[in-house]
Structures are given as structure tokens and as C-alpha cells.
């Protein structure tokens with residue numbers, strides 16, 4: 194049995210964060226584990242509160258996981274402050290975590306800040322360089338590269354700028370930009386596009402969380418990064434297409450019911 198760890202925030206409404214990650218892992222037939230960085234009070238309409246677990250307690254959770262059930266891959270999502278970022282980076286180094294997928298979560302689909310502004314330097318300087326692949330969406334990529342992204346050419350330039358600062362790969366997700374939902378993978382100078390079939394739906398709560406967890410699950414199963422991204426794209430397209438229209442805002446994805 195392959196083991197996958199998510200380090201992320203909890204979404205009590207079950208569509209994003211830890212809950213989306215564990216559902217995705219279950220659907221991939223891997224054993225899912227979770228280190229919770231923060232509780233959020235949120236639903237499909239918005240985020241109404243955040244309670245940080247704090248760096249010390251995140252570190253304790255990581256000790257428990259790594260000293261007992263060593264993960265084959267790790268997905269990192271919402272980490273709201275620099276103290277927790279430093280603890281996570283330190284523990285990953287201490288234990289030699291591998292196959293690290295980082296989704297640099299900054300703002301929710303509903304437009305609420307999930308990372309404090311003071312955490313940006315630690316995210317860029319300490320955490321992102323540890324990723325085998327980082328998966329910013331368009332607004333996050335804009336923050337990381339410093340210019341606005343309005344076209345596929347802009348996506349390519351942004352990936353080159355962001356990728357030149359880290360050893361790992363960059364997957365810029367096109368969900369916020371193109372008619373087609375194409376994503377771009379940049380690996381040490383090489384560009385590869387992953388074509389997406391755009392699903393006409395408002396129910397996109399948890400797409401980024403789901404994609405990064407699907408990539409991590411596929412890496413744990415032994416697929417190459419490119420194959421893991423291709424398989425994750427197929428998974429997210431199906432989970433969007435078979436959406437259930439739950440809740441009054443941007444609803445969650447379908448991870449398996451009646452599929």
C-alpha cells in the first residue's frame with residue numbers, strides 16, 4: 194500500500210483542503226494521512242473564520258507521521274503563517290521527505306485570504322524551493338512572478354521566471370484564464386502543455402486541492418511527473434463533469450459517488 198501525506202487546512206464543508214485531499218487519495222487507492230495546519234470555518238459561499246494550529250503542533254503531527262508511517266509522497270496546501278512554514282521546512286529536511294507537491298494556496302475560490310501577507314517571504318524563500326513540483330493558479334503565479342498573466346504566452350514567461358528560482362518543476366494551472374483550462378508544466382527549461390476540456394460549471398470549490406493531491410497520489414504510485422499530471426488532469430475533469438450541485442455557492446467536486 195502506498196502512503197500519501199497532506200499538510201493543509203481543514204474545510205468543514207468537505208469540498209477543499211484536507212477533506213478534498215483525503216477523498217482524492219481514497220479514489221486513487223492510496224493510504225491518506227493528514228497534518229492539519231489550520232481549521233477553517235467555511236462552506237461553498239465563503240470563509241468565515243481561520244484557527245491556526247500553530248507551528249509547534251504542526252511539528253508534533255509531522256513527528257508522529259514520519260516516525261511511524263513514512264509517506265511515499267507529500268502534498269502541501271494552505272499554510273497561513275511563516276512560523277508554520279519554517280517548522281514544515283525543517284521537519285521535511287530532518288526526515289528527508291520525498292515527492293513533494295506544493296500548492297501555494299493564497300486565496301480561496303470565494304475570494305478570501307488563506308495566507309497572511311507576512312508569510313509570503315517564507316513561502317518563496319524557504320518552502321517553494323523544497324518542492325518537486327509547485328502548482329500555482331493564475332493569481333498565485335502573478336504574485337510569484339510579479340507581472341499580470343493574460344495569455345498563454347504570459348503563462349510561459351511566468352513559468353520561466355518562477356522556475357528559474359527553484360530546482361523543481363512549475364505547473365501553472367490555467368483554470369482562471371483560458372477557455373480550455375490548459376495547464377503548463379515547466380521543468381528546467383522544458384515546457385509542456387496539458388490540454389484540458391473546460392467544463393461549464395460554477396462548482397469549482399477544491400479544484401486546486403484535488404489536482405495537487407491527485408498528482409501526489411500518482412507520484413506515490415510510481416508514475417513520472419508528466420504522467421502524474423496527465424492522470425490528475427483526467428481525474429479533475431471527471432470530478433468537475435460529474436459535479437453534484439451541492440450548496441448555495443461554488444459547490445464541491447464528485448470524487449466517486451455514482452461515477
Ligand SMILES: Nc1ncnc2c1ncn2[C@@H]1O[C@H](COP(=O)(O)OP(=O)(O)O)[C@@H](O)[C@H]1O
Pocket residue numbers: 329330331366367368369374375376389390391392393394397399400401402404426429430433
Ligand atoms: N471549468 C473547468 N473545467 C475543466 N477544468 C478546470 C476548470 N476549472 C479549473 N480546471 C482545472 O482544475 C485544475 C485547478 O485549476 P484552478 O481552478 O486554476 O486552480 P485553483 O483551484 O487553485 O484556483 C487545473 O487543472 C485547471 O485547468
Ligand SMILES: Cc1ncc(COP(=O)(O)O)c(N)n1
Pocket residue numbers: 201202203204209210211233270271298300301302307397398399400401402403
Ligand atoms: C482549507 C482550504 N485550503 C485550500 C482552499 C482553496 O481551495 P481551491 O482548491 O478551491 O482553490 C480552501 N478553500 N480551503
